[in-house]
Amino acid sequence: QLGAFGKDMATALVESMGTLPEEVEASLGKLMSIRFKVSGMEAFELELDQATAVRDVKKLAKDMCGIEPEHMRLIYNGAVLKESDTLEAYDEASGMAVQILFTAGHTGLLGGSKGTVVQRNPFSTPVRGMPGSKGNRCSRMSGRLGGNALIRKYGILMKRQEFREKAEQIGFVKYQ
DSSP: OOOHHHHHHHHHHHHHHHHHHHHHHHHHOOEEEEEEEETTSOOEEEEEETTOBHHHHHHHHHHHHOOOGGGEEEEETTEEOOTTOBGGGOOGGGOOOEEEEEOOOTTTTOOSSSOOOOOSOTTSOOOTTOTTHHHHOBOTTTOOBOGGGEEOGGGOOEEHHHHHHHHHHHTOOOOO
């Protein structure tokens, strides 16, 4: 049994629950159809809220274009959209698409014909005669690949310039 106070609370709760969806709809804002264009692919559209941040747009666009969000750059109307920007500047009536550009990360910028090989122990040389072992030997001091300028005798494993700097400290004496 509810008292008069309990009935008043129950009716107030039911009334507030009835108005909740209207408040939620007002806070969502207006959904718009936003066109995206990736070079080499067909354009696609996403239904998004105007208040959606660009970082969230990238996550949603990943499923459609297959580009990771950290490798995406979004450009609209000639300006790069920052991570914290929202889609409020987008004009649905203009028909312009948001361009998605792929920007390669650090792994995409690696050059050269050989893959990098990590030498586990810098104090041992790779096996002599192993294919490609000459270019894979690295200096003990700088860790850079040596090629022909790496001094290997006595297990020194230093580039020529590094050896000239450290020869006296190691104990080598230059005779005329």
